[in-house]
Amino acid sequence: MSSSEQIPLSSAFAPEVKLDNATVIGNSNGNYSEFLGIRYAAPAVRFSLPQQHPAYNGTVNATVFGSPCSQQNYTWPTPVNDDQRHIQNFLQTSIPTFTGSEDCLNLNVFVPASATPSSRLPVVVWFPGGGFQTGAAQANKGESVVLRSVAIGRPVIWVGVNYRLSAFGFLASEEVRNAKLGNLGLQDQRQALRWVSQYIANFGGDPSSVTLWGESAGAMSIALQMIAFNANTENLFRGAIMQSGAPLPVGDITHGQKYYNDLVRATGCQNANDTLTCLRNADYNILKAAVDASPSFLSFQSLNLAWVPRVDGVVLTDEPMQLVADGIMAKIPFISGNCDDEGTLFSLSSTNISQEAILRAWIHQNYLPNATTSDITNLFGNYTNDPRQGSPFDTGDHNQLTPVWKQAAAIQGDMVFQAPRRFFMQSALNYGNHKIWGFLSKRFKDEAVQYLRFMGSMHGTDLRNAYDLGGKVGGELLDYVICFVNTLDPQNGCGQLRREWPAYDSSASRPMLEFTTVSGLPELSATTDDYRQGPIDLLISLMIRYPLLPGPPKERIN
Structure with a gap:
């Protein structure tokens, strides 16, 4: 196909x-074409770095989705009351599940029907979320992004990436550090971005106009790509959009030794001279069962996950929040925001904690084991058991699922999502980053189904602002996303936007865009990033001093 020919996308022809x-x-x-399941790397070798795909030859069938990466199965916690049972039954039926494979380094490309190899359209690369243990690129509809971009006259190309998850992507131990094989999931993402740089022009994309976009673990991944390899982006992307995810102080890769040793024992590798090689050759089903038995985000320890990105000395040379504090981050425009009640979903696993004293001990042991007793006392002085101050926020005495439900949800949501995001954005301003924008989604607090009100604006609900169009919940964020992908400004050249989105600045208030509902209908309003200022400042200071996952204390840099 010559560069002057259009990609044939009429219904009478298969696009090539x-x-x-x-x-x-x-x-x-x-109005759009899709190319599905394209390998962006050679077939993955277990616990090995991704390798560049050899030159493509022959005919490549890109008409069906490729396999997602191996998923870590999880078990929902035992409900403590009928409301929790109803909540979990609803979530179980609404959260998609996938059967994965180790042979999964593939991506999906969605392009407008009018695209040609000379179009040089801006590109948005999507990293799916799922707590680094589940998720698939096909869970989110790239076609809705492309169709909307064409409708508003700002066409883009959407690329969704599958990357290795759980132990297969984030194995952690001294053995892994010594082999320089940490953070393989992040290495997969970087390899996919190299593929986009090399090949996206063939689909009509501009490799110099790539924006990363993701939610939850996908957003955390993007933030980590901004600091990975000491902030060497290889010029693979020029902007970023992060929904509910920022760098966390996760500690050294050796902090995962316990979980590594569990896999070694479960696979019969404990007497091997080289346990990593033994795990690489272990039976997949036995290894997968051992991985499934490791803690998930619905286990009692909640967001103290077994398999997450950690400091490996190669991809991440220091704790992520410390790198941010030192200004080691890509200086690019970005958007970052949160749901108001990030912690409710992840508090379902600890509803059997019914007393503040037990909650206090659990937070101390589970998240901040190196903090002092005084630190924890100060933390709980800022996050009291007054339900009017808890999450779901701004709901008064209502929605208290258990005696310490709103307190636990407030601490976990602010600790893992709100505080790291605020610190990331403020640090970007301090180090002279390009313009950045923030948002807060406060929708779905007034759910008609009463038991869902316990969840408030829970983690993941902001996706409905981005991917659902034409319904009561809106979808307005997508227009801003498309504008940003085109111009690195969420409102530049997009006259149909409903409200001005002021850039985040260094003023005391720090303006943000707020997604709300009024009488069940979506609304946009202005807000400021100064909510819970004292408590979140305290959390930031604690996380700068201590990693969230257990490990030896470390001297911090002021």
Whole structure:
């Protein structure tokens, strides 16, 4: 196909793209075309670095999704009352699940029907979330992004990436550090971005106009890509959009030794001279069962996860929040925001804690084991058991699922999501970053189904602002996203936007955009990033001093 020819996307023809010496065949869907399950790296070798895909030859069938990466199965906690049972039954039916595989380093490309190899359209690369243990690129609809971008006259190309998860992507131990094989999931993402840089022009994209976009673990991944390899982005992306995710103080990769040793024992590798090689050759089903038995985000320890990005000395050279504090971060424009009640979902696993004294001990042991007793006393002085101060926020005495439900949700949501995001954005301003924008989603607190009100604006609900169009919940964030991908400004050249989105600045108030509902209908309003200022400042100071996951104390840099 010459550069002057359009990609044939009418319903009468299957669209084709040339990659090296291969013809890649996708699906035509009228106004857009999709190329699914394209390998962006050689087939993954367990617990090994991703390798560049060899030159493409022959015919590549890109008409069906590739396999997601191996998922870590999880078990929902035992409900303590009928309301929790109803909540969990609803969530179980609404959260998608996937059957994964180790052979999963693939991506999906969605392009407008009018795209040609000479179009040089801006590109948005999507990293899915799922707590670094579940998730798949096909869970989010790239076609809705492309169709909306065409409708508002700002066409983009959407790329969704699958990357290794759980122990397969984030194995952690001294053995892993010594082998320089940490954070393989982040290495997969970086390899996918190199593929985009090399090949996206063949689909009509501009490799110099790539924006990263993700939610939850996907957003955390993007923030980590901004600081990875001492902030060397290889010029693979120029902007970022992060929903509910920022760098966390996760500590050294050796802090995962316990979970590594559990896998070694479960697979019969404890007597091997080289346990890492033994794990690499272990039976997949036995290894997978051992991985599934490790703690998940619905286990009692909640967001103290077994398999997460950690400091490995290669991808992450120091604790992520410390790198941010030192100004080691890509100086690019970005958008970052949170849901108001990030912690409610992750407090379902600890509803059997019914007393503040027990909650206090659990927070101390589970999240901040190196903090002093005085630190924890100060923390609980800022996060009291007054339900009017807890999460779901701004709901008064209502929605108290258990005696310490709103207190636990407030601490976990602010600790893992709100405080790191605020610190990240303020640090970006301090180090002369380009313009940045913030948002807060406070929707769904007035759910018609009473038991869902216990969850408030829970983690993940901001996705409905981005991917759902035409319904009562809105979808307005998507227009801002599309504008940002085109111009690195969420409101530049997009006249149909409903409200001005002021840039985040160094003023005391720090303006943000707020997604709300009024009488069940979506609304946009202005807000400021000064809510819970004292408590969140305290959390930031604690996390700068202590990693969130157990490990030896470390001298901190002021």
